[in-house]
Amino acid sequence: MPKQHKQHKLLFPILSFLWVIVILSFSLQDGSRSSLQSGMITTTIQSLLASMGIEIEQQFLSFLIRKGAHFTEFFILGLFIKQSSNDTQNKLFLYLGFLVPILDETLQSFIPGRAMAVTDMMIDWVGILFGVFVLIGFHRINKNHQNLEK
Numbered sequence: 001m002p003k004q005h006k007q008h009k010l011l012f013p014i015l016s017f018l019w020v021i022v023i024l025s026f027s028l029q030d031g032s033r034s035s036l037q038s039g040m041i042t043t044t045i046q047s048l049l050a051s052m053g054i055e056i057e058q059q060f061l062s063f064l065i066r067k068g069a070h071f072t073e074f075f076i077l078g079l080f081i082k083q084s085s086n087d088t089q090n091k092l093f094l095y096l097g098f099l100v101p102i103l104d105e106t107l108q109s110f111i112p113g114r115a116m117a118v119t120d121m122m123i124d125w126v127g128i129l130f131g132v133f134v135l136i137g138f139h140r141i142n143k144n145h146q147n148l149e150k
Contacts, residue, residue, distance in 0.1 A: 016080040016093060020100055023073050027104050031113015038066050070120050071127040074101065078131020097128050 026034070042062045049056055081097040101124035109116035 012080055012083040013093065016077065016084050016097075019073075019077050019080055023077065023100065023104055024107060026073070027107045027114070028111060029114075030111055034114065038062060038069070041065055067120075067123055070123045071130075074124040074127030075131040075134075078128035079135055080131075081128070082132040082135040094132070097132075098125060101125055101128070 029037070039062070042058060042065050045065065046056065046058055046061055049061075077097060077100065081093040084093040085091055101121045104124065105116045105118075105121050108114040
């Protein structure tokens with residue numbers, strides 16, 4: 001196997017691992033720091049929307065941003081683990097992807113000002129599934145396009 005092909009096979013498993021570290025690093029932030037970060041984003045988006053004449057209650061917008069962040073983090077993980085699975089023909093990555101939300105929420109239960117939330121786990125799993133299915137769809141479209149060109 002050529003060296004470049006071997007390196008390519010390692011790229012997405014490494015990215016998956018690094019992304020899990022990013023996700024867990026967010027979970028290690030105490031409640032006040034996490035709230036401060038999402039609060040800054042909420043305020044910025046609320047100001048942007050207000051400048052366009054769109055008024056949204058801050059508490060509702062904060063809820064959407066926090067849940068959207070969960071979904072987005074795990075959507076990206078879903079893309080990485082699906083690509084890892086494609087590259088290595090190993091479904092272990094898919095199974096591990098479903099364990100990360102459990103680890104993430106369990107870790108948060110030990111952090112001051114944070115709590116374990118089953119709804120967040122469910123949002124995380126939906127994010128992973130959506131990432132996996134988007135990549136499956138992309139691969140199918142790409143394969144069909146290549147077959148049409150032949």
